Each structure stands twice: as C-alpha cells, then as structure tokens.
Amino acid sequence: MRGAPLSGRLRAAFVDVAVVVAGLALLVAACGHSPREAFSSLLGGAFGSIGSIVISLLKTGPLLWTGLGVTLAFRAGVWNIGAEGQFYAGALGAAATALALPPGPFAALTALAAGALAGALWGFLPAALKVRWGVSEVLGTIMLNFVALELVSWAVHGPLQESSRFYPQSERIAESSQLAPLLEGGRLHWGIPLALLAAAALHVFLTYTSAGFRLRAAGFNPRAARLAGIAPETSWLLALCVGGGLAGAGGASELLGVTHRLYERFSAGYGYTAIAVALLGGLEPAAVVLAALFFGALEAGSGTMQRVAGIPSVLVTLLQGAILVLLVARRSSSDVAAARRAL
C-alpha cells in the first residue's frame, strides 16, 4: 500500500470512504430512518455553524496528535497499538506537573513537555521489551494501555483527586496554566496549531532527514536495512518514543486546552481511532491531517445526528470500524499480492 503512488492511494482512501458511507446509508434506511436526514444532520453537526466547526476541530486535535504518533511507528514497521495508553500517560504527566507548579505560562509549557515525556516513556517501555527481549510490540503497547488507564484511575482516586474528594477527578488547572485560547474567549486553543506543526515536522523528518530515510527503509524491510548497515532497532526505539511522545502531547494538549481536569474516562478512544486515522491518511502526515479532520467531524456530527434525527450515534462508531476493516483488508491484500510476487 505504501509503495503505491500518492494519487492512487488517495483514490483508494476516497473509494473506501464512499463505500462505507453508502453502506451506512443502507443501514440507516434499514433501521427505518431517512438516510437524507441522517447525513444532513451529521453534516450540519460537523460543519453547519461556527460552533459546530469549532467542535469538529476540537475533536480533530487529539486524533491528529495520536494519529501522527501511530503514523511514525507504522512507518518504522512497529505496530503501536498503544496510542491510547500514551495519551493517558501524557494527560497524567501534564496534570501532575501543572497542578504542582505555580500557575503561569511556564507551568503550561512545562506540563505540555511533561506530558510528551510521559507518553515517550510509555512508548519506550514496549520498545525496550521488543529490542531487548524480542517481545512483540503489539502485546507490549496493548498491555500498557491498561496500565495507563488504571494509573489514571488510581491518581484521580488518590494523590491527584480534588481537595473536596467529591468526584474521582483532579483539581481544575488554573486558568493561567492552561493552553491559551487562540481567540480571546474562544474554545480553540494553541494545542491545535501545535499539532499541525507536529505534522509538518514529521513530514520533514520522514522526507528530508537521514534518520527519517533510515527509519523508512527499516520499516519497509528490516532485514535488507540491517544488512545494509541500518540497525532497525534504532528506528523502532525512536519511532515508539517519539510516537509515544506525540500521543502524550495529545493527552496533555487535551487536558490543558479542553478538559482542564483529569478524570477516569478521559479519552474517547482517541488512541484507537488513531489507527484508522493513520491508515486512512496512508501514513503520510499531510493526509493524516485530513483523515483526523474527517474522523473529528464524524465524532462531532454524530452527536447532532442523534439529538436531531434520533439516529443512534453508535452507527458512526460502526462506520469508523468499517473503514478500519476496509483499510486493513486493503493493506493485507496488498501484502499478500506482494508475497505472491515474491514467489
């Protein structure tokens, strides 16, 4: 799939989305709703007003951060299924830091960095297990998702719980320690343009740097890379640490820019949706931005669809799943084709 020319991959992604949307229309009709109404409320909820566009963009933010983290790992040939845990780790790190430091912009920046660092640590652990003992990163990253989730749960029931001890959630981050809004009084915050910057940086890294070149080579064919003097382990470590850092920054950005508090079900499964985002974006950072926007808009629109048209928003979850299945199927069918060619 990654070998195909960009236009071909874009067309493939477009076809996938079109097929799934058509399937969704059928499903909606089968449930006795009007597909027309479903789509108009979905679109309206996603882009119908300034307010809904803002919500779409807010949902895009965490999907973009995590999607980029997954993208980097997949490009290096490591299956990072742990963006969810890295996202949680980042939020936890940011919350602990922001609450411990005296309020101010310094606290915001330090907390963001601490979140990225915590995410990187969450990526480093499975990377070290893989490099040192050959433990599959799929196992390592998935396991650490649960560890992160439980860790956050423990924190908001214990050391980080609000002083009133009423809800299992942290104290609110002081306003001066939050990520500042882009516009005075608005909800969009600096975490979103920062994510775009990260996408650009990732693109530059992969395309123009020597280390990015080695990482791509190791991702496509670790054996050939190793024989040519490129140790894939270096790329794996880098991809999981930096990828984890991106997902962690996403968690920190969400905490410092949107929720302002840490609580138990902090992530709406962003780290899992990130896999679909990365694959739909063909593992190209620029296209991943579009894919994150697409999924962000879906998330935003599905709520409206449920409220206005009374169509359950799980249909959108179904849609996301169906896209993922299509993408994975396409990927592995191209792998199978490649294997056949090799014979």
Place this chain on the structure above:
Amino acid sequence: MESTAPASPPDGAPALSMRGVSKRFGELAALADVGLEVKSGEIHALLGENGAGKTTLMNVLYGLVKPDAGRIEIDGRPVALDGPRAARAAGIGMVHQHLALVEPFTVAENLVLDRGPARGGLYRRAVEEAWARELAAGFGLALEPDRRVAELSLGERQRVEIVKALTSGARILVLDEPTTVLTPPEVRDLFVALRELAARGRAVVFISHKLSEVLDICGRITVLRQGVVQGTVAAAATDEQDLARRMVGHSLGGLSRGPRFPVGQARLLEVVELGVDSAAPRPAMNFHVSEGEIVGIAGVEGNGQLEICETLSGMRPARSGTVRLGGRDLTRASPLERARAGLGVIPEDRTQSGVVLEMSVADNLALRAHRRPAFRRGPFRLQSVFDANARELVAKFEVRPPDPDRAIGTLSGGNQQKLLLARELSERPTALVAANPTRGLDVAATEALQNRLLQARAAGMAILLVSTDLDEVLALSDRILVAFRGQLAEVPAEQLDRETVGLMMGGVGFPAAAREEAIRL
C-alpha cells in the same frame, strides 16, 4: 535420444500438440502464438531463459493459466483443460519447479493423499506401502514408501513427485526445471529414470535453461525467447552455440578472466574455527580468501551455505571462532562495522535481504552511501546527491530502465541484482561475500555480472563466491570449497574439475560421520 524412443503410435498423431497459444499479462506478452509438439517416447526440451514463458506455457497445459488463444490436442483429439483435474484426467502429469510434498508424511502417505481417499476411507499402512512400492517399480523408479519426506534428499523427493505425477496414469510428464536442486550424480539418476519412462512410451517435456543438459538428454528441443518460439531442432543437429544464439538472441562475448592478481597476496578474509548458529551441531570451519582471489563454495542448496553467509555478514551470531578482515576481528561486529572494515555482501535472497522493494532505485543505492558526508548536510539528506549517485551507477552498470526514481520492485530481477552489486561495489570493499549472485538472471546479465566479479578480482578484491550453480563456481573460482551437511572441504588444487566437485557435493571426501548421515537421510 531417438535410440531409446519407441516408434510413434500407429496413427501418427503426436501425444501432445499445442498450437497458437497466446497469453498476455497486462502489457507483457508472456506467450505469443506458441506451438509445441511432443511425440510418445520422446524427451522433448523446452529451453529458454528465465522469464521466457516456459512455466506459463506448462501452466496453460495444466489448466492453471487460461490462455487468450490456442488449441491443445492430446493424441490428436482436441481437449479443453480448464483446471488441473481436467489436465490429469487427460493424462498430463506435472512436476512443478517448487516441490510440493507434505514433509512430515511418509512417501506412501503423500502418494495416497494425492490419489484420493483409500478404500473405505482407511489408511492401511502395509497395503498402501506395498501399493506405492509396486507403483514406483512399474515406472522403473525405486522408492522407499515408509520414509518420511522430511528425511529425503531433494533428488529423492523429486522422484516421489514424479511418481505422484504418474499415479493417475499420466502419459505426458512435464518437469519444470527439475535439475536446479540436484547434485550432478542425482542429475544422472534422474536422466536414467526419464529415459526409462520414455522407453516405456511416455512423452516427457523437460524444461531447462541449461544448454548442456538439454543436449544430453533430449531428442528434440523447442527454444522459447520472450514468449516466442525460436524453432524446434533435433539435438543431433545442433550445438551449444546455436542453442545459445536462439535462446539469447545474439552471440555472447564470453567471460574474460583477465590476469591473476600478483601473487604473494595477503590473506584478507580469514575464518578460524568458526561455529555457526544452527539447529544441528556443526563442526567448526576454517578457510580464508586472499587478495585478488575468488574462492568458490559449491554445494547443493541447504547444505549450510546460508548459515555461512549470514554469519559472515553479521546477520547471524557466531557460536565460536573468529572472523577477521584485514587482520581486524569482526566476529561480533554489526553489519555496519563490517561494512566500514571493508566487507561487501550480496545476500542470496535478493528481495528479502537485498533491496527494499518499495523504495526507489536512488534510495536503494543510497542505503549504505547516505552516511557519507557528501550525501548529507547536518541531519538532512541531499536528494540531489542521491539522484546523481544513482544516475552514475545506473549508467555504469547498464541498468534498464535507467530511471533513478522508479520503485526498485518494478525492475526485473537481473536489474535489481545489478543495482545490488553496484551498491556494494561502490563502497569499494576489500572483500565481497556473494551468494548466488546470478540466480534468476538471463544469460547476458549473468555474463555481465560474472565479468564484473572478475574485474573486481583483478583489482585485488577478495571474493567469496557461494553458488549452487556448479558451472559458475568452476568458471570463476581460483579455489573451491564444497559445502555438505554443514561442513566444508576444500577441493584439491589439481582436481578442480566437474567430476570431483560433483562427487564431493554428494558427500565424497567428507568425514565418515557426515557421509553416514547422508546415506541415512
């Protein structure tokens, strides 16, 4: 071999006749109006380079590939072969290029598996083994039905495949490149068996790209080049030059060995008491390659060559012993450190370990070179230098098409191999480990590549040539080692001939323990 072939059936119709067979794969005309006629009792060669369309033609015959056009007649009657089942019913038996037996099963079990469920669905061991033995004997072939396939040599497995192909009463037997996995003595055994089958009235289609073989065993030869038949000739009326010209399309220049590098050379690559990491215990190895020398390692595939190459290239840890290059101990060095010490490697599995199929020609050529100062500025790589490097090497090594931007996976195997050699040689190594460097290449590309190796040798490079192609080893090497069951033995300098090396490939000259194992296996 007309002498061993009985007369054609009285009605005179050939056993097999294919006419006007055409097949396109997209742009590529794999077969264009191909005709083939094979008589009963004849061993008929289908000769052509890799990619000529031989396998495709036989897949059409076996119903695996649907032709765009063409007629097939068997004993003068037109047949429609829309699948292997129909082909077998029509009397066609096929031994594929890659053997397909169930390894944990015994010989008899494999044959029963193919024949279909036994009477009553029960497998009665004694009955089936007796059946298998008789069956094979009926074809003049010896089998041991109670042996597990996993224990058999490749030659023995092939015999099982032949019997399997004949089980359903096939009268036309097709063998696709059957000799590539065999030692010279095994090839001789195979030829005896094939002559016997032909003498009993079967038609045999023998596919090969080796001229000498074809002249040795076949009555008539049909030459295929790029999907087009270049004529059918009687073996008695042709010679290697004529066949090569038909097969390749032009005459070949031949190898130019050039002068031997000045003697008194230093030992560059030294292997001392090396124990490779493998499942079976292997005795330690000792050998060396001097400056300006090509040392060949001959042997049938799977006799430990892969382990040696991987250990030398740093892809597999050494259990014990020492590997030195120019006096430096590289036993535990990474592939990068080895490259920096002057080692180049051409791995035997080009697409798995050699090139990155998804990346461009330019990127592949820079996999090593991108670390040179000229290829980067700070952390950034310089695409213009990547491209210039690729243009230069592509021109120098005559890669087709000469396009640095193409994904290397879209190039033919021969051109990929040229790129691999270009990449390794452009690092100016002092020693090169080349594993089956010409496998799968056409005759012209093979010759070009072999000449490059000879040039490198003349310039003082130490080359370890590991090849399953005995002709190649004999043609290029200054000294020859033979790999057998994970052991190495050097061929005495005064006996560097086909006969001696061929015998050693079958275990002659190795310690009794290894030979005994060979006999048992």
